[in-house]
Amino acid sequence: MILSKASEYSIRATVFIALKSLEGEKVNLKEISIQIESPEAFTSKLLQLLKKSGIVRSSLGKSGGFDIEKEKLESLNLCHIVNAVDGKADYSVCIMGLKACSDNVPCPMHSQYRNIKQNLNDLLHNTKLLTLAKKLRTGQVFLTN
Amino acid sequence: MILSKASEYSIRATVFIALKSLEGEKVNLKEISIQIESPEAFTSKLLQLLKKSGIVRSSLGKSGGFDIEKEKLESLNLCHIVNAVDGKADYSVCIMGLKACSDNVPCPMHSQYRNIKQNLNDLLHNTKLLTLAKKLRTGQVFLTN
DNA sequence: TTTAATTTGGATAAATTAGTCCAATTATAT
DNA sequence: ATATAATTGGACTAATTTATCCAAATTAAA
Numbered sequence: 001m002i003l004s005k006a007s008e009y010s011i012r013a014t015v016f017i018a019l020k021s022l023e024g025e026k027v028n029l030k031e032i033s034i035q036i037e038s039p040e041a042f043t044s045k046l047l048q049l050l051k052k053s054g055i056v057r058s059s060l061g062k063s064g065g066f067d068i069e070k071e072k073l074e075s076l077n078l079c080h081i082v083n084a085v086d087g088k089a090d091y092s093v094c095i096m097g098l099k100a101c102s103d104n105v106p107c108p109m110h111s112q113y114r115n116i117k118q119n120l121n122d123l124l125h126n127t128k129l130l131t132l133a134k135k136l137r138t139g140q141v142f143l144t145n
Numbered sequence: 146m147i148l149s150k151a152s153e154y155s156i157r158a159t160v161f162i163a164l165k166s167l168e169g170e171k172v173n174l175k176e177i178s179i180q181i182e183s184p185e186a187f188t189s190k191l192l193q194l195l196k197k198s199g200i201v202r203s204s205l206g207k208s209g210g211f212d213i214e215k216e217k218l219e220s221l222n223l224c225h226i227v228n229a230v231d232g233k234a235d236y237s238v239c240i241m242g243l244k245a246c247s248d249n250v251p252c253p254m255h256s257q258y259r260n261i262k263q264n265l266n267d268l269l270h271n272t273k274l275l276t277l278a279k280k281l282r283t284g285q286v287f288l289t290n
Numbered sequence: 291t292t293t294a295a296t297t298t299g300g301a302t303a304a305a306t307t308a309g310t311c312c313a314a315t316t317a318t319a320t
Numbered sequence: 321a322t323a324t325a326a327t328t329g330g331a332c333t334a335a336t337t338t339a340t341c342c343a344a345a346t347t348a349a350a
Contacts, residue, residue: 060316
């Protein structure tokens with residue numbers, strides 16, 4: 001698995017919240033965990049982390065729930081999400097686990113892994129939450145399991 | 146981290162054993178764990194798994210140790226190693242953790258992740274242990290941490 | 291033949307990740 | 321006002337991964 005469960009759930013959750021936010025709606029924990037098929041209590045914890053990082057916003061009390069502010073939605077990418085729940089996610093580390101590995105002191109797999117690593121990093125940095133939510137809205141992609 | 150610690154250590158260990166095997170030498174646990182900078186007892190467990198999968202060979206008693214048979218060395222790739230210590234490693238799974246995700250029912254990231262996933266799989270399937278060991282022998286790449 | 295260096299195997303421990311449960315707080319809607 | 325539906329926070333549990341320790345078995349060398 002490339003991403004942790006925490007990251008997987010968080011990405012699914014934020015994409016779903018983003019979709020709702022696009023329509024000016026907020027959504028509560030229960031519906032989120034039903035829609036993305038994630039354990040409710042665990043998802044709650046993740047939403048708290050996402051909130052602490054300023055990624056989602058929550059409103060308290062009856063008919064409370066979660067949403068993502070318009071401006072945020074424009075800027076958020078997958079790195080932000082992964083970092084919020086897993087701490088610094090770094091896909092630039094050596095695939096063999098060598099700390100010293102670099103272009104100058106390469107591990108035996110360095111050259112072959114280089115591009116993949118770069119592409120993975122790019123994917124996380126360049127994939128915008130907004131883009132994913134809009135895709136979802138078109139009905140061409142899915143969040144169902 | 147892309148690979149588990151178990152896989153990282155195992156790859157480093159087998160590459161080192163392969164290097165020695167190329168020169169007709171076997172090498173013992175202690176030296177392996179020193180050279181690849183891995184915890185000795187844990188590495189021992191991994192070597193047992195690799196042995197059970199027929200990847201490495203061991204000789205018992207004083208001046209015992211590990212090596213890899215010539216023929217094996219020709220055929221082994223990274224998949225074999227990762228599978229031996231981590232069970233079936235599958236990098237074809239959905240990055241968002243959706244079981245239903247496929248070309249027909251894609252998750253929002255499916256198209257962007259598709260190539261990366263393919264490249265990762267290719268890397269593991271096509272990278273031969275022998276190639277890595279030979280590279281190491283040239284002194285252009287390193288196993289040091 | 292004894293000693294010493296090694297693998298083997300089993301039990302156990304520590305750390306991390308994944309997940310649950312419940313009480314307290316908050317605020318809307320009846 | 322009050323009941324109700326929601327987030328919040330803390331303690332707890334479970335599962336998996338990453339290790340450690342030690343005794344037994346094996347075999348080469350002294």
